[in-house]
Amino acid sequence: MKGFTVILACLFTTAAMAQRLAPADVAALTQTEDSLRAVHYDVINGKVQEFRSSRNDQFIPQLVKALKTKYSFYYPFDSIRTMAKVYPQDSTFRIITWPLENDNSTFRHFGVIQMNTKDGSLKLFPLFDNSDFTKNMDTITNHKGWYGCLYYAIKQQHYFNAEYYTLFGWDANSQTSQKKIAEMLTFKNGEPVFGGPFFSFAEDTVPKPNRNRFVIEYKRDAVAALNYNPEMDMIVFDHLISETGEEVKKYTLVPDLDYEGFKWKAGKWVHIEKVFHDALQQGKAPVGEPMDKKKVDLTKPQTAEDINAETLEKAAQKGKKKKKGE
Structure with missing residues (x-):
């Protein structure tokens, strides 16, 4: 089913590009894409920070220039595999993001929101990474405080004549821990708004205040899931425990094969404390799978998501077998 969906998406993109983009513009963008791909390869793979930063400074104006091409929204830039692209179901915009690694193994992120305009003109919101300048992640911001x-x-939701877009992101963070993030994107007066009190814990055993952004931070070489599961119609994520019994030290947290979730109810994601009921015993957490940088592209968190999807599927099958045996 996943492969079929990808094929349909490719066919739609190709058809839309053929209908909207002039042949001359397609040819020009194809040539520009080759140049962008070469520059961005250095942004990701350059050996020293100064060189990576310099190439990134070259890449940004070249990308913006390409996006100024009329109806460039329909050009997928598929060959630039070192930057991530997501589209909502209604195709009203797309978000392009990519990382820039510092020599100390921390990351700064860059990105743009490109709106799908009726006349094909460029409407762009550059995203400015503010994460290094604030310790408070529970914020509501615009594109300048991203x-x-x-x-x-x-994941797009429609509620009371408004559209809500839940974004799932990945941050390599530091030498010791990484993060996954779920946050709501809305538009107010045509401007993007990141965050909002959409993550509710009101139904927990011990209720807690709403959060504007949901974040899990865990050990750098562990693999943890945080994504929307269409079959279950909910967000599913790994429950984390500390390998050393020190929950406050996020770099010690690893999945224990128990799962939590969020269910969309009345315009909020409501927390579900336990999705499956077949967790490992406390203290029996599996050792995280080492991250081999030669095999795992840090710009493609989908690779980890594929692994997580398999884990969830196995857990679901295990739960079904247990239910049948009862």
Whole structure:
């Protein structure tokens, strides 16, 4: 089913591009894409920070210039595999994001929101990563105060004549821990708004205040899921425990094969404390799978998501077998 969906998306993009973009513009964008791909390869793979930053400074104006081409929204830039692109179901915009690694293994993120305009003109919101300048992640911001990350998925919800877009992002963060983020994107007076009190814990055993942004931080070489599961119609994420019994030290947290979630109810994502009822015993957490940088592209969190999807599927099958045996 996933492969079929990808094929349909490719066919739609190709058809839309053929209908909207002039042949001469397609040819010009194809040539520009080759140049952009070469520059962005250096942004990701350059050996020293100064060189990576310099190439990034070259890449941004070149990308913006390409996006100024009329109806460029329909050009997918598929060959630039070192930047992530997500589209909502209604195709009213797309978000392009990418990382820039510092020599200390921390990351700064860059990105743009490109709106799908009726006349094909460029309407762009540059995203400015403010995460290094604030310790408070529970914020509501505009595109100038963006909490930088790579967006790997998006889920659109319609509620009371308004559209709500849940974004799922990944931040390599530091040498010891990484983060996954779920946050709501809305538009107010045509301007993007990131965050809002959409994550509710009102139905928890011990209720807690709403959060404007939901974040899990965990050990750098562990693999943890945070994504929308269409079959369950909910957000599912790994429950985390500390390998050392020190919950406050986020770099010690790893999944224990128990799962939590959020269910969309009355315009909010309501927390579900336990999705499956077949967790491992406390203290029996699995060792995180090492991250081999030669095999895992840090710009493609989808690779980790595929692994997580398999884990969820196995857990669901295990739960079904247990239910049948009862």
